[in-house]
Amino acid sequence: MRENNRKKLSQRVSCSNERLAKKDKIAKILKILAESYPGAGTALNFNTPFELMIAAILSAQCTDKQVNRITAGLFKKYNTPREFAALSPEKLEEEIKGCGLYRNKSKYIIEASRELLKHYGGLVPQTREELEALPGVGWKTAGVVLGVAFEGSVLPVDTHVRRVAHRLELSEANDPVKVEKELVDYIPPQQRMPAHHRLIAHGREICSARKPACGICCLQELCKYPSKGEERS
Numbered sequence: 001m002r003e004n005n006r007k008k009l010s011q012r013v014s015c016s017n018e019r020l021a022k023k024d025k026i027a028k029i030l031k032i033l034a035e036s037y038p039g040a041g042t043a044l045n046f047n048t049p050f051e052l053m054i055a056a057i058l059s060a061q062c063t064d065k066q067v068n069r070i071t072a073g074l075f076k077k078y079n080t081p082r083e084f085a086a087l088s089p090e091k092l093e094e095e096i097k098g099c100g101l102y103r104n105k106s107k108y109i110i111e112a113s114r115e116l117l118k119h120y121g122g123l124v125p126q127t128r129e130e131l132e133a134l135p136g137v138g139w140k141t142a143g144v145v146l147g148v149a150f151e152g153s154v155l156p157v158d159t160h161v162r163r164v165a166h167r168l169e170l171s172e173a174n175d176p177v178k179v180e181k182e183l184v185d186y187i188p189p190q191q192r193m194p195a196h197h198r199l200i201a202h203g204r205e206i207c208s209a210r211k212p213a214c215g216i217c218c219l220q221e222l223c224k225y226p227s228k229g230e231e232r233s
């Protein structure tokens with residue numbers, strides 16, 4: 001019995017030491033990233049929460065640059081839920097066909113606009129639950145809207161955030177929702193969106209999918225990624 005208690009206590013101490021070490025490592029990473037990418041922010045262009053929501057829906061399987069090219073013209077013609085709700089799917093498809101999955105996105109945007117008019121007076125809701133109930137709005141899109149438009153304490157995980165988190169051994173999860181949950185456990189609320197933007201900036205500029213530039217990486221000393229600098233297939 002006493003032996004069992006001793007084992008349990010030792011497991012608890014080791015677990016708490018691991019947590020402290022991880023917390024310390026994440027704090028160091030965020031400090032370095034803050035110095036390296038002080039102005040990192042969203043790359044999507046928008047003027048209102050509604051425009052951001054549309055841009056975030058369009059950004060699934062499409063680069064932010066391409067979304068900005070499309071929305072530059074689109075938002076000059078239509079930029080309110082009432083205007084989008086009145087469009088036919090075919091008309092909107094014409095406007096957004098430069099991005100992937102445009103047929104589905106067209107339907108989602110029109111339906112989401114109608115839902116906003118019907119339930120929220122044409123305004124974008126500010127809770128995850130309400131956002132995720134809108135057509136075309138999943139966990140990540142809701143997180144981007146909450147974090148960027150409403151200063152929510154979230155850390156949306158896209159492909160860049162997940163890749164950098166994997167390489168730095170901050171999470172092993174593949175599911176972005178799990179990665180976010182694991183990260184926010186160690187990051188104070190006010191630092192979560194800055195961390196999101198900076199991890200994306202680092203993933204885009206240095207820790208790319210195919211050829212991470214480990215030789216010039218500001219996080220080299222904290223990273224054990226085994227194939228540093230080798231081209232990935």
Ligand code: SF4
Pocket residue numbers: 164167168206207208212213214217218219220223224225228229
């Ligand atoms: S050292 Fe290489 S793998 Fe690690 S974070 Fe930097 S670029 Fe990415």
